[in-house]
Amino acid sequence: MNDVACALLVSSLLSVLLATIQISIDAKTNDLRSIITSSFVFYILIMMIGNIITTLLSANLIDNNLPAPGSTKTSFLLAGPRWVWYSIFGVFGFEAIIQKVNVTFFDQGVLTIHDWLTKAKKSATAASLEKIVILNFQDSQLLATRLKAQLDQESIHTFASMQLGFDQYEKIIASIKGNDKINHEEYLAYVLAEQSPRVVKAKIRAR
Template sequence: MPTLSTREWALLSSTGLSLLIFAVELFRSSKVKFRFYFGTAGLAYLALLCFGNGVATLLVTKAASELDPPWLFQAFFGVFGFEGIIKNLNISFLDKGVLTFSDWLDKAKNNASAQALEQSINHNIKLEMRLAERLRNLPLATLNAYLLTLIGNDAPQALAAQATASQAHEALVKGLALAQADYTKASAIR
């Protein structure tokens, strides 16, 4: 099995640190589960981070080669040096500041965060719909009892009126109201 060179270890470490920064930044801005980060916008943001951090890591290989272990310090200085570079790097066209690299990275992060949040919301809606489909099979008297407990005294009548007015399935409307009010408690209903 071939061993990795110092440069390869540095790039691998830089990628690991990039993944950590990616996860922390997206969690901080979207507050959703990790699995929702890997949409197209999230992967684009991760690729930008890995590319920038990788290039910066390669640029500091000589400077950090005297420290032990060199690959760790190269990755560390590369990743955190990249932060300094992106704060000061401007792209100009015809003497007009078009965009800073920091702006590009912020836009990529914001898009990734928005996409992760949207995927999380869509996932939760699907779970609520699935639960409502299951709850609709309960007798109306049972659904009404749970509605009284979880939502309040007016819920059964108000939801029945809404279902009638919109010609919707009353048990499904009530099941969906339970799922949306408290998914965890509604999931325990059998």
């Protein structure tokens, strides 16, 4: 594999890594499940395309200004494999370049690549935040089901009273009292799983 091909591969991998880190920071999550969405894939594609273009530009720039590999001329600049420098300048020089590059449609300026990237990042972050809510609900439901399967009715009420505090426990019971559609134990298990997931997991493991 030649230097340019290696650089393009590294640039693509760095694009995925940087996009993942960025959305993780913006969405304030470490759960990879919540980051991976269709909007996130679109964001990666835009970033990857931009990084590949700038990597090719940096390769051309470096090759035109430094001695060719194997040449008797030596250069103390950019020592080491050239593909490393191609990808470094390509990926980390991308932000400086995209501010000036326009996307045109029928010779009309539409959006800069920076605009596309910004919009894609916002969309990916919003999709991640939405998925976090869904995943948290699903995780709480699963945890509540496991808790209810291991504790009998009396034990669930006792555990809820101790963990939530008697006053909050009484308020919860009062709020669902008389509603035949709500199973008290299932509801208490869900509240416990949502508010104290670590304690519930420890309780399940201890059984």
